Amino acid sequence: MRLFIFSFLQLGFVSHFLALTIYMKTDNYQIGTVNTYRCILSLEPAMNLQAAPYYVDLNTSLNIEIINLDTIAHELQWNDFASGVVLSPLGSITLTRTFDQQKVYALVATDFSAKTLGGSFAVIAGVPAAQRYFWNLYEMQTALSGAVANLSQQSFPSPYRPNLFSINGYDYPLNMNDTLGIVNAHVGDSVYIAVLNSGNMVHTLHFHGYHFEILSSTKNPSQVAWKKDSAPVFPQDGMLLLLIPDKMGTYPVHDHNLTAVTTTGGYSGGMMSMLNVTP
Amino acid sequence: MNGVVTLDNGNDVQFWGFGDNTPPNPGNKVFVPGPVLRFTQGDSAIVHFQNNSPEMHTIHFHGLDANQANDGVPHTSLEIGPNLTYDYKFKCTHAGTFIYHCHVLTPLHVAMGMYGLVIIDPSTGPGTLHTNTPVYQQEYAFLSSEFDLDWNNNPISPGPFNLFEANYFMLNGKSGAQLHDGDQDIVSNVGEKFALRLANIGYGKTTFSWPNSIDAQLILSDGRPVPTMPNVSEVSLYPGERYDLLLNGNIVIDSFLTATYYDLRNMNLIGTNTVPLKIGDVAITENAHKGFRIWPNPTADFFNVVNPLALPIEYHMINLEGKELQHGILAPGKNKIDCALGSGIYLVNIDQSSDFHKLIIK
Numbered sequence: 001m002r003l004f005i006f007s008f009l010q011l012g013f014v015s016h017f018l019a020l021t022i023y024m025k026t027d028n029y030q031i032g033t034v035n036t037y038r039c040i041l042s043l044e045p046a047m048n049l050q051a052a053p054y055y056v057d058l059n060t061s062l063n064i065e066i067i068n069l070d071t072i073a074h075e076l077q078w079n080d081f082a083s084g085v086v087l088s089p090l091g092s093i094t095l096t097r098t099f100d101q102q103k104v105y106a107l108v109a110t111d112f113s114a115k116t117l118g119g120s121f122a123v124i125a126g127v128p129a130a131q132r133y134f135w136n137l138y139e140m141q142t143a144l145s146g147a148v149a150n151l152s153q154q155s156f157p158s159p160y161r162p163n164l165f166s167i168n169g170y171d172y173p174l175n176m177n178d179t180l181g182i183v184n185a186h187v188g189d190s191v192y193i194a195v196l197n198s199g200n201m202v203h204t205l206h207f208h209g210y211h212f213e214i215l216s217s218t219k220n221p222s223q224v225a226w227k228k229d230s231a232p233v234f235p236q237d238g239m240l241l242l243l244i245p246d247k248m249g250t251y252p253v254h255d256h257n258l259t260a261v262t263t264t265g266g267y268s269g270g271m272m273s274m275l276n277v278t279p
Numbered sequence: 280m281n282g283v284v285t286l287d288n289g290n291d292v293q294f295w296g297f298g299d300n301t302p303p304n305p306g307n308k309v310f311v312p313g314p315v316l317r318f319t320q321g322d323s324a325i326v327h328f329q330n331n332s333p334e335m336h337t338i339h340f341h342g343l344d345a346n347q348a349n350d351g352v353p354h355t356s357l358e359i360g361p362n363l364t365y366d367y368k369f370k371c372t373h374a375g376t377f378i379y380h381c382h383v384l385t386p387l388h389v390a391m392g393m394y395g396l397v398i399i400d401p402s403t404g405p406g407t408l409h410t411n412t413p414v415y416q417q418e419y420a421f422l423s424s425e426f427d428l429d430w431n432n433n434p435i436s437p438g439p440f441n442l443f444e445a446n447y448f449m450l451n452g453k454s455g456a457q458l459h460d461g462d463q464d465i466v467s468n469v470g471e472k473f474a475l476r477l478a479n480i481g482y483g484k485t486t487f488s489w490p491n492s493i494d495a496q497l498i499l500s501d502g503r504p505v506p507t508m509p510n511v512s513e514v515s516l517y518p519g520e521r522y523d524l525l526l527n528g529n530i531v532i533d534s535f536l537t538a539t540y541y542d543l544r545n546m547n548l549i550g551t552n553t554v555p556l557k558i559g560d561v562a563i564t565e566n567a568h569k570g571f572r573i574w575p576n577p578t579a580d581f582f583n584v585v586n587p588l589a590l591p592i593e594y595h596m597i598n599l600e601g602k603e604l605q606h607g608i609l610a611p612g613k614n615k616i617d618c619a620l621g622s623g624i625y626l627v628n629i630d631q632s633s634d635f636h637k638l639i640i641k
Contacts, residue, residue: 160544163441201543202484204517206341208350211503227503229342230519249347250355256519257482257543258386258443265439267386268354 016060022107022121023047024076024087025069026114026149032174034164034264037145038138039109039119045069049169052180053104053122053194055131061098062123066107068092072151074119075111079236080218084110102126103216104194104238116148116156118198122238127215130192130240134180137233137271139165139199139260160200165260165270172254172261172272183243183275191243197233203260203271206230207243209251210275215240230256245277280332282309284392286447287455292431294392297338297379300329301639302624307331311452312422312480313395316379319575320402322371326379329364338367339382340397341480341519342502345369351382358383374401374409375502376420376476376521386440390430392452394480396422399502404575404583408474408498408523412508415525419465420476421450421554423485423516423538443482448540448550458554465536465556467528475524475536479516483549484541488513489526489556490534499523517543528558571629577639583614584629592630596638599624 025047026039040047043054045067056062068074068087077084078097087093099105102125109119118138124130139162147153165171168181175181185191193212197203211227219237233239254261254272263269280298283291297313298304318324330336335358339351349367350356359365381393398420401410405418425445430437448454451463467473475495479485489495497511498504500522514522534557540550571592573582584594596605596618604620618625618640626635 156545158545161442162544163439165441201545202517204519206519208339208352208355209344209347211342211344211501223500225506226500228501228520229344230501230517230521232517232520247346249350251347251350252352252355256517258389258518259441259482262386262440265441267384267440270441274355 016057017063018056018060019063019065020054021065021067023067023069024074024114024119026117026119028146029169031164031166031169032171032263034142034171036140036142036164037117037149038140039114039117041066041107041119041121050178050180051121053124053131053134053196055124055128056099058102058126059098059100060125061096063094063096064107065092065094072113073111074109074114076107076119077110079106079108079238099123099125101216102240103218104130104196104240105218106196106236106238108198108236112154113148113151116200117145120196120198120236122194122196124194124240127192127240129190130194133183133191133193135167135193135195135273136169137167137195137197137199137203138169139201139203139271156200162201163264165255165262167271167273171263171269173268175273181273183273185243185245185275185277187245187248187277187279189245191245193241193243195233195239195241197235197237200235202232202234204230204232204256205253206256207251207253207275209247209249210243210245213242215242243275245275248277248279251275251277280307280309282311284311284452287457292426292428293434294426294431295332295388295434296392297395302637311392312424313379313393315395315420316397317400318371318397319400319404320371320374324369324371326367327364328359328367330359330361333361335360335383336381336388336393337383338379340367340369341378341380342375342521343369343371343377343397353383371399373502374399375499376478376523377502378422378478378480378519378521380480386443387430387434387437389480390427390437390443391434392424392426394422394424396420396476396478398476408525409504412498413472413525415472415474417467417471417473418476419473421478421487421538423477423479423481423540424449424452425481425483425540425550445482445540445542445549448552450538450552450554454552458552463554465554466559467526467557468559469528469531472525472527475526476521477514477516477524478521479518481540482518483543484515484517486513486515486539486541488537490532492528492530492532493558494527494529496525497522498525530558531560532556532558571632571636573627573636573638577641579641580619581615581617582627582638584609584616594630595628596620597626597628599626
């Protein structure tokens with residue numbers, strides 16, 4: 001009888017097997033008036049910069065087929081693993097993974113071109129409310145992005161002088177209608193915000209009005225459980241933040257490296273979102 | 280408001296900054312960084328802001344979680360025009376180290392020097408970083424920042440705002456040899472705890488490190504207790520972060536606190552500053568650096584002297600005309616001095632040190 005119960009619990013432990021196909025492609029996109037190349041991983045072969053994260057319950061296993069639509073090889077790895085896989089040009093590969101912690105996981109590109117151009121796919125696990133808000137941070141030196149995409153630039157640009165800073169493929173204030181990025185909440189709500197840095201440099205998020213708690217981080221575990229108003233988000237880090245607003249109002253959230261609150265050198269712009277809190 | 284600061288190489292450069300008009304500040308002098316604003320946990324703070332410059336400005340109290348009307352952001356709050364005033368109000372709900380800065384055309388106004396520190400003592404007053412953490416005898420605060428001197432020389436058209444290139448690196452507005460003039464020295468004694476309040480308002484990462492014979496415990500970050508309060512050997516502050524540490528020297532040393540500055544775009548090391556850090560033995564350092572502090576300030580009719588020495592100390596109170604109004608001796612273990620002198624500004628000299636503490640009686 002005891003053996004039977006044990007087996008039952010084991011069955012319950014790996015409760016979900018899901019199959020998923022995602023597509024990987026590098027292309028030219030327009031953000032506001034700015035053209036930039038970007039590598040996208042998306043659930044649809046028709047790519048867009050506003051790809052929502054994928055949500056799974058804890059202990060879900062995913063079989064993920066990744067189809068490379070580019071004519072160059074790419075490499076991918078999970079943002080909490082040190083080793084990855086190679087996708088041949090126009091080829092595909094299937095990865096299997098179980099998600100057993102409340103985290104913002106991401107498949108991130110590690111080959112020079114796709115990594116520099118922000119190739120990433122977020123999988124949020126374990127906190128259903130955490131799929132409501134998602135900030136995919138990305139910056140680029142747009143004039144060089146085409147050379148990175150076609151491999152004529154094969155090492156990190158030096159000096160690197162990004163002129164485009166975006167959240168979910170928008171620069172401020174184009175993101176004011178971004179339902180994934182702009183937080184609309186009530187006083188006392190538990191607001192979970194998943195953050196992924198798909199860019200190439202550390203971005204420091206500063207919240208006006210409130211402190212937040214860092215619930216998880218794949219690259220900077222030293223600050224987990226800290227309550228902060230300013231915190232670094234390392235490249236390829238997936239972080240889960242908890243905000244419980246204690247008052248109403250509209251407050252900005254922005255990168256406090258102030259070169260990043262600009263678009264093509266103009267202020268205000270770039271990496272800035274907004275918290276709208278009502279009673 | 281424009282000011283001029285002398286750089287480490289002797290050249291003068293213009294900056295924009297904040298000044299303190301209490302007490303009267305002839306010429307409306309401004310400083311980089313601006314004056315430290317100090318409050319006690321539980322205070323309802325009111326900061327009277329008077330804009331004497333021809334530009335729009337605000338004050339954003341970074342980390343103090345002011346409400347929207349007092350957040351200092353032009354497009355969500357309001358900006359303060361030339362010759363106008365505004366009273367910024369916020370509650371000091373948590374102890375810790377915070378920053379204030381202008382939030383108008385922020386990349387430029389912060390680059391030009393419009394920032395300073397806010398320190399909130401716990402409700403028990405100075406001497407601990409947080410309620411129930413150990414007492415410190417000395418306290419040192421450092422605000423890290425940078426100039427792109429090309430911007431200071433041409434703030435009207437500094438070029439694209441994403442191309443800030445830090446080329447002058449500061450702690451408390453000083454750089455290089457200026458930090459060895461004596462007024463920034465960190466001085467403590469073997470076995471005594473001292474507090475370091477560190478903040479970064481720059482565009483890059485600043486890493487602070489100290490000799491490994493010094494134990495350092497991280498107490499607060501961004502005005503909140505750090506879980507487990509770990510021991511650390513260095514701390515790295517990204518833009519806008521603050522770290523409050525409690526340190527303890529185990530042996531006599533004559534060394535440095537080192538600040539290294541990194542460009543976030545490539546993590547290149549772009550600058551270094553050092554501050555003398557001396558752990559002495561009590562007998563040697565007690566006359567050189569006594570580290571007295573007085574609080575509360577402003578006050579009504581008394582103040583406390585934080586006396587790190589187990590010895591009686593003599594004090595003198597003088598008015599701004601230099602006339603002595605009161606003096607006395609404070610026994611070891613006693614720290615309260617009654618001073619019903621009427622409202623005004625007084626100077627307090629303790630134990631014939633070279634420092635005169637400004638005391639405001641309301």
